[in-house]
Amino acid sequence: MAKLLLIVPKMFSKEDLGRIDPEIPEDFGEKRLEFWSYVREKLRSVPRITRIYYDSLTEEFEKDPLEFVKSDNQECFQIVSELLSEGAKLEVTEDKISVAESRAWAEVASKGDASALSLLAQSLEERNKKVAEKISQSLGEGEVSVFFVSPSRKIASQFDTRGIKAITIQPFDPLDYVNSWLVSLQLRKSQKLRE
Numbered sequence: 001m002a003k004l005l006l007i008v009p010k011m012f013s014k015e016d017l018g019r020i021d022p023e024i025p026e027d028f029g030e031k032r033l034e035f036w037s038y039v040r041e042k043l044r045s046v047p048r049i050t051r052i053y054y055d056s057l058t059e060e061f062e063k064d065p066l067e068f069v070k071s072d073n074q075e076c077f078q079i080v081s082e083l084l085s086e087g088a089k090l091e092v093t094e095d096k097i098s099v100a101e102s103r104a105w106a107e108v109a110s111k112g113d114a115s116a117l118s119l120l121a122q123s124l125e126e127r128n129k130k131v132a133e134k135i136s137q138s139l140g141e142g143e144v145s146v147f148f149v150s151p152s153r154k155i156a157s158q159f160d161t162r163g164i165k166a167i168t169i170q171p172f173d174p175l176d177y178v179n180s181w182l183v184s185l186q187l188r189k190s191q192k193l194r195e
Contacts, residue, residue, distance in 0.1 A: 003164040004144045005135060006046065009151035010055070010073050011035040011174045017181070025181045031172075036075045038171035043079065043146065049088045051145035052080055053135055055153065058096040065090045069148075076148045083146070093134060093147075098127045124153060132158035139164065151175040 011032055017024050025031070043049065054069055054076070061068040066084070070077040084090060105120035131147075132155065139145055149155060151174040159166040 003139045003141060004046070005053075005139065005159060005164050005166045006043065006049075006144070006146045007156055007166055007168045008039055008043075008076075008146060008148050009153075009168065009170050009174055010076060010148055012151075012178055013073060013075075017178070020178075020182070021185055023185060025184075031177060032075075035171055035174065036079075039169055040079065042169045043083075047144050048086065049083050049146050050143045051139060052083055052088050052090045053093040053131070053145060053147040054080070054090065055093070055147075055149040056099045057090075057093045058099055059092050060096055062092050065092065073148070080148070091138060093131055094127060095130065098123070098130060102127060128153060128155045128158050131155065132162060135159075136162040136164060 014024060014028065014032075017028065054065070054072075056072070057065055057068055066077070066080065069080050069090070080090060102120065102123040105116050105123050109116035109120050135145070135147065136159070147155075156166045156168055
């Protein structure tokens with residue numbers, strides 16, 4: 001049996017959306033429930049998950065990695081807690097410096113610096129390579145693992161040549177959902193200005 005990695009792009013939380021705009025989509029609660037119900041169902045349908053990897057989980061959280069997950073995403077925390085109680089191991093996945101660099105470029109890019117977007121993309125690509133290497137080294141033959149990751153990170157292709165079958169589990173792309181919401185917000189705001 002080959003190595004299997006289930007990639008779960010994390011659905012945004014209400015708090016995440018609220019930081020973008022206080023006008024949360026009307027269907028958000030329903031979509032969030034649909035998303036996480038689907039993920040739970042799919043994770044239950046696979047053989048025992050032995051390893052859990054988590055986006056931005058660095059060595060500074062090695063003593064209590066579950067606390068980091070809890071502070072990052074409540075739904076992931078619940079799923080990860082269940083998997084841990086079934087014997088899975090939560091592993092440090094990234095290094096602190098790479099994560100800090102990506103966050104710094106994201107902050108600069110969010111302020112409108114177009115050149116920072118390219119540097120952010122490079123930083124994320126380097127992180128993806130390092131994560132793929134870490135997972136490739138730690139995941140044993142026949143093991144099933146799950147990686148909870150930011151929806152903006154496109155990492156599945158990193159595993160094509162590493163003997164790992166990577167499958168993305170999502171009923172819809174969380175990033176598409178947010179982008180659609182942002183477009184509708186812009187249209188409503190434009191329409192209000194014309195009135």
